[in-house]
Amino acid sequence: MKIHIKNGLVIDPKNKINAKHDVYIAAGKIVGIGNKPADFAANQTIDADGLIVSPGFVDLSARLREPGSEYSATLVSELHAAAAGGVTSLACTPDTQPVLDEPGLVEMLKYRAKQINLAHVYPLGALTRQLNGKLLTEMCKLTEAGCVGFSQADSAITDTQVLWRACEYAATFDYTLFLRAEDEYLAKNGVAHDGEMASRLGLKGIPAAAEGLAIASILRIAQETNTKIHLCRLSTAEGVALVRGAKKQGIQVTADVSAQHLHLTDFDIGYFNTHANLKPPLRSMRDKEALCAGLKDGTIDAVCSDHTPVNDDAKLLPFAEAEAGATGLELLLPLALKWASHHKLSMIDAISKITSQPATILGINGGSLDIGCDADIAIFDPEQVWTVTPSQLLSLGKNTPFLGIEMMGKVQYTLLHGQITYQANH
């Protein structure tokens, strides 16, 4: 199968390509950009006139709900959503049921994803058994089974001795830990940013310091143990400042922010809108501005969707009882573009935050249009305006605070190793 993508604006941050080129694909690989290989005869031509041809997007955090929560979503449904969002590689969190703490479970997940064949799925293994924060998992075996890093998902390791040992052990094998920093005690039962809004609504708050405290101890331990840390989903100004300082000191740390947190604050909870019940909580305007600025100046390396499909029933509850999270795979691109346009960033810089940067963090091939590599490609219209509605979303989770909001930028084609996995309806 040979595909010729013609007339598109090719943007590949890793290779610093930002020009109109034709792209040539054969046997699942990219065989030419601009230069047509000798005797290339296309079976299929995609006219990308007016569209952007970019590496398929790489998402650092997606919950696919299998195994265990098929009531909310399934691997099939969510990988279709990934394809519709132009996401060709994604890291999934270990907080499934059962928890991804055994090699067999990881192998099963990898196998199932491969059968479905709509995106590369990179599991993050549980750092501790059952995510209990006490006993380490078999990290080497889990890595062999396909894990690209280790995570506690939303559970903290409160025992600093365990965290220290986990870092040392991971550093032995040069594994990366993906940690969401939140002090468990300060966050206990909290459902919103501890500020004026939570006080008015009578919701239990989580102080911004809960993130700062946890980041400070993680970074200090990472520094002592020389461990590679990726901080997941920063939410506060102080978190951004701590990461900025750590990077200056040469600590091996990277960080991401969820697409939701670039645009929303605690005031978006409004009259107890459960779609705005997120983890970490939406924070103040000042925090949001700091996250946007941190992403722009490179303190924050990448944007993730923090995709969390939730069944409608689990959102039809009083705010604090509702399940946290938002569906996000299909909104990653437009939300990243919206951030870039507000902050006057070029398209290539915006794309880097959802392609080359997260691919580097995961240590995977992908997120680029290297010649000879898998043809994982997203072709999108940067100017198409569309409204977020439940029927627009392929994800089984229709839960997003952006319902009814206009987005700009929509994926037209997604290719996974040279096969078209998604094509927009026209």
Place this chain on the structure above:
Amino acid sequence: MYNPQLDADGNLKHLLTIEGLPKRILNQILDTAETFVGVAERDIKKVPLLRGKTVCNIFFENSTRTRTTFEIAAKRLSADVLNLNVGTSSQSKGETILDTVDNLIAMHADMFVVRHAQSGAAHFIAQHVPDNISVINAGDGRHAHPTQGLLDVFTIRRYKPDMHNLRVALVGDVLHSRVARSEIHALTTLGVPEVRVIAPKTLLPTGIEKMGVQVFHDLKAGLKDVDVIMMLRLQNERMSGAMLPSAQEYFKTFGLTQEKLKLAKPDAIVMHPGPMNRGVEIDSSVADGSQSVILPQVTYGIAVRMAVMAILGGGSMPAQGGNA
């Protein structure tokens, strides 16, 4: 701005919180309540305003006092009353709030009085009922208890009619108190120029000053020259632990005694939403003393709840004036 409590014409549709309600609506409720104060003193304590209507008390959190006053209020308006203690029935069998509410809608109730342990529960129910049903929040988590806030300002208005010339102090556990939040919004909306909160830092929510109050951590300083003292209830489980060391120390530092009461204006009134912890937040001699209006609060509570139900049921005079 969109307000889920008002209909398209700006009339009260649900009573969920005092925050965001215009002054004209608060005055409408208080003025209507005045007309009901006399009803209880008659031989026949009933008016026919809600005859044929069904009021349903749905209490997801147990409460005898509040439920009883709502029940009496509804009955004095001639409504049929249905009491449901969901805390002890369906919910424990795994039924969701919406299932419970849908069942009651199917039974053609006209008005829901709702209490729930979670903040926002009343808003949530109001969003899911059909247009012809009104929801009254009888307390949701820490968020709001609007009829309590209204009956408190009604009581104040009766004793101190000039609201524009008052100094009011709220004392105690503001953090966990839906009553305090509703009182603050009611007082500031009605134009009370100085509202104080007095509490240890552990019992104050973040950013409380943004709700238009002055913060005091010293009871004596906070009570100086106030006209109204509103004591808040301290829950048993919070009397000793990480919030407070002991009930005794709390009484010593923030409990209202005769001696401390003397710092307020000589004609100051003392209020408490009940149930009281004598010897913890308030001394018995103050609770039962000449400046206490705690029992009148209970009496007025029925008139105020009648007023809210009558207005929501469409059986009362319209709000006066424009958007004040």
